[in-house]
Amino acid sequence: MQKKSLQIKSLKLTSPVILAPMAGISNLPYRRIMKSFGAGLVYTEMVSANGMIREGKKTRQLLESHASEFPLGIQLFGDDPEVLGEAAQLIADAGALLDINMGCPVKKVIRSGAGSALLRSPERVKRIIGTVRRAYSGPLTIKIRSGWDEESINFLTIGRIAEAEGADALTLHPRTRSQAFTGQAHWELIGELKKTVSIPVFGSGDITTPEEARKMFSETGCDAVMIGRGGYGNPWLIEQINQLLANQPVLQPGVTEKLRVALLHLQYHQDLFGDRKTVLDMRKHLCWYARGLQGASQFRKELQQCDCLTNVIRLTEAFFTQTEEAA
Numbered sequence: 181m182q183k184k185s186l187q188i189k190s191l192k193l194t195s196p197v198i199l200a201p202m203a204g205i206s207n208l209p210y211r212r213i214m215k216s217f218g219a220g221l222v223y224t225e226m227v228s229a230n231g232m233i234r235e236g237k238k239t240r241q242l243l244e245s246h247a248s249e250f251p252l253g254i255q256l257f258g259d260d261p262e263v264l265g266e267a268a269q270l271i272a273d274a275g276a277l278l279d280i281n282m283g284c285p286v287k288k289v290i291r292s293g294a295g296s297a298l299l300r301s302p303e304r305v306k307r308i309i310g311t312v313r314r315a316y317s318g319p320l321t322i323k324i325r326s327g328w329d330e331e332s333i334n335f336l337t338i339g340r341i342a343e344a345e346g347a348d349a350l351t352l353h354p355r356t357r358s359q360a361f362t363g364q365a366h367w368e369l370i371g372e373l374k375k376t377v378s379i380p381v382f383g384s385g386d387i388t389t390p391e392e393a394r395k396m397f398s399e400t401g402c403d404a405v406m407i408g409r410g411g412y413g414n415p416w417l418i419e420q421i422n423q424l425l426a427n428q429p430v431l432q433p434g435v436t437e438k439l440r441v442a443l444l445h446l447q448y449h450q451d452l453f454g455d456r457k458t459v460l461d462m463r464k465h466l467c468w469y470a471r472g473l474q475g476a477s478q479f480r481k482e483l484q485q486c487d488c489l490t491n492v493i494r495l496t497e498a499f500f501t502q503t504e505e506a507a
């Protein structure tokens with residue numbers, strides 16, 4: 181299977197492998213790493229449209245970017261068409277593409293009427309996309325789930341509305357809001373959406389190997405695959421999917437390579453956030469890089485007790501130079 185590059189309005193993607201927007205994960209250091217392994221597009225964490233307009237410091241920090249990660253997709257969440265439209269104008273020059281979150285199942289977001297709560301209100305979806313479309317002329321994508329719950333699966337209706345209102349592509353994570361992250365993603369729904377709309381469709385959910393990515397392409401006809409949790413501590417997955425799609429040998433990283441990337445990730449993190457936050461945030465990433473290696477659980481325990489960056493680096497170097505791939 182040879183996948184061609186993908187065009188989203190004026191934006192040409194060099195690869196159909198995309199980094200998923202993930203709150204608490206897809207910050208600038210993480211995106212730089214994933215981009216360096218060949219992601220065609222990377223998305224920010226979701227950014228509050230209300231926060232944008234109030235110019236919150238935290239919101240602004242979510243929008244910090246680096247030239248090497250472009251094209252960058254910025255994801256906004258909110259429930260008010262006018263506020264989303266205004267926020268879209270404010271970020272117009274900050275990224276190469278804008279996405280609207282209509283899938284987040286987190287209670288705090290839903291209570292504000294945003295994320296997957298929007299799926300219960302197709303009329304509001306219509307007004308939001310229409311208003312943002314008029315306010316923002318760049319590539320516009322919408323990310324949805326299959327519906328609110330089993331009784332109200334409506335991704336095809338939402339998909340048709342999105343296309344009619346001028347969205348340039350759609351991402352479907354084929355679980356309902358009530359499923360949250362449980363069970364399996366129903367990939368066949370991605371295929372149904374692809375047959376229903378004529379704009380590009382990105383598939384999201386449960387890709388952890390290059391073979392699964394290829395399977396999603398062939399079973400659903402989707403135009404791009406999105407990598408979320410499968411990329412934790414494993415940016416090589418993106419490179420491997422690209423290799424498989426190009427019929428090239430799929431290469432496995434060795435321990436030295438894993439250490440190189442883990443330390444680079446840590447360095448990017450420290451540059452942006454400083455020592456304290458790096459120690460706290462990078463623990464989970466370092467454990468993910470160590471997964472599958474001998475002694476990983478002991479490394480994990482020791483990391484939790486380490487609260488100084490120098491020691492975290494020392495421990496990481498020692499672990500990766502002494503360990504071997506688990507049989």
Ligand SMILES: Cc1cc2nc3c(=O)[nH]c(=O)nc-3n(C[C@H](O)[C@H](O)[C@H](O)COP(=O)(O)O)c2cc1C
Pocket residue numbers: 200201202203204205225226255281282283284323353384385386387406407408409410
């Ligand atoms: C920790 C975490 C945070 C997420 N945050 C967002 C988000 O901010 N915006 C969004 O549209 N989806 C978000 N998602 C959903 C992912 O983008 C993706 O659709 C979902 O995880 C399924 O893909 P996966 O199985 O490859 O992880 C998040 C998922 C996780 C696990």
